Amino acid sequence: MFDWAQAIADWLVYDIFHLDKGGHLAEALNFFIYDVTKISILLVAVIFFMGVVNSYFPIDRVKNFLSRNKLYGLEYLMASLFGVVTPFCSCSSVPLFIGFVKGGIPLGVTFAFLITSPLVNEVAIGLFVGLFGIKTTIIYVVSGVMLGTISGIILQKLRLENLLTPWVKEILANSQREQDKFKNEQLTLRQRLPIIWTEVTTILKGVMPYVIIGIAIGGLMHGYVPEGFFEQYMDKDNLFAVPIATIFAIPMYSNAAGILPVVQVLVAKGIPLGTAIAFMMGVVGLSLPEAMLLKKIMTFKLIATFFGVVTLCIIISGYLFNMLL
Template structure:
């Protein structure tokens, strides 16, 4: 990169980052002014509450999403998939491969369905099935989209508990599923790929490109992530705003309230047939909580929606037999239910 371009880039970042910070800090008063003063909506009206909720959450989440996506882009730039695949197949990891695969799933911005191609690549590369499942479990549950939205909506404590538990869920779930020796339930297509593929043996050489030269592409990738999930963010927040402004207080508490022991498993059962990514479901969870649903129950519902779905099962049928899909879904559902009870106890 030419020196003049580097200087312009550094200056731009030095200006944009503080402006985003200032906007984030004064966002609520600004949105209140737009909603109630400029637009003339009444504070106590359903429409006023819904519009205020929609504008505030949209801007706040997009700011956090861009910043965290750019940060994760820098991580991914120096830790690509090929490095992970080769490292896991050439080094003795003493069980840490499950944790590493789960961590890699956490820093990749994929929903459950878009994680499938990487899952196939892992299996093709000879990585053990339990390790690939650890990645598949965590990838849709914990990523920069979910973390950014959780941070903005529920605060740092809930975000940390959610992220750490999601990574541990992938690690423990992958370990247990790996010990069950389920490779025999992979599809014939995958077994044929494994038989014909050659193990990659060349060591990955670290890219020596300076960070400042990588930065423009990292920022573009961060913006691309925001652009690709923007529709889901808007739809999710719009649904959340409508629910926030118009849904009666007791609509969700009737079925998922804290005094019902079956609320968590019921939330997971309701969620599995559904499908959404984190951008679409997190704002809805915020409204669940605002209406009286315990946060742990809401998180369990979200995990089941983004991590287990009928579209995912359909795609997995290409690489797994139905028995393995059933074992996978059943095991993860059980863990999510246990986590829901744990979240409600902690939070």
């Protein structure tokens, strides 16, 4: 989908700046240019789309329905399954997360999507089948979906809405006022578009500095952190290898397709599959760049709670993988 963005990044880094392919600076800069382009486009597209939807669709009814009706966890499962069909990395999922929050979707349901989206997608599934077989792939997909579902339920039970930043609360208030205006005035789509675009630019101005900083951190990690740096701590004889692998993975940043070959190498070197997959989930599902992007939306306490719950669930999954496989 974003091959053109990769082509632009390659052209700038290798043809304009004349950096050597494979060099640390080239890798970091290439990653930065590609991700800034990709995530900026996603932000504009998703926020604009959600603005159009919100201008017509009674989001307050959806919010009340999801909040008050007993769906027995199906709303979290549906959000996780939606994450499966959106092949984004953790930072790319943030624009949709903002759209969900702006649309009034309960925070736990939104978290379920944010967790699953980078972990499980068709690319990761295809690579998993080729590298580890059908059985392991099925277990991984089911565990990824359940990880998002269960984490979402836990986070919703903690009632963390008050830990959203004042900026988000203002965005939500503006969204509700705009929707009331749309209802009362019965505006045409052409009349709605300037109002929607003003909202898009407002959100972009607030988020983009964090996007750039977050991706810059990710680019530096991508270019300068050696892939084999943490292997010595994941030995099969280390009882604490799974939590160590998960925690050490957080400073790194990659998507599922990028980290799976590393997982294959780790397994080939004798590291238990569950430990290697916990490392992969930590890299893909949790990262410092993602935390930087979320900082505009969440207070530090909410980010820490989100990371803590997901880290705990990943560690449990890692130990279960080691027992099952």
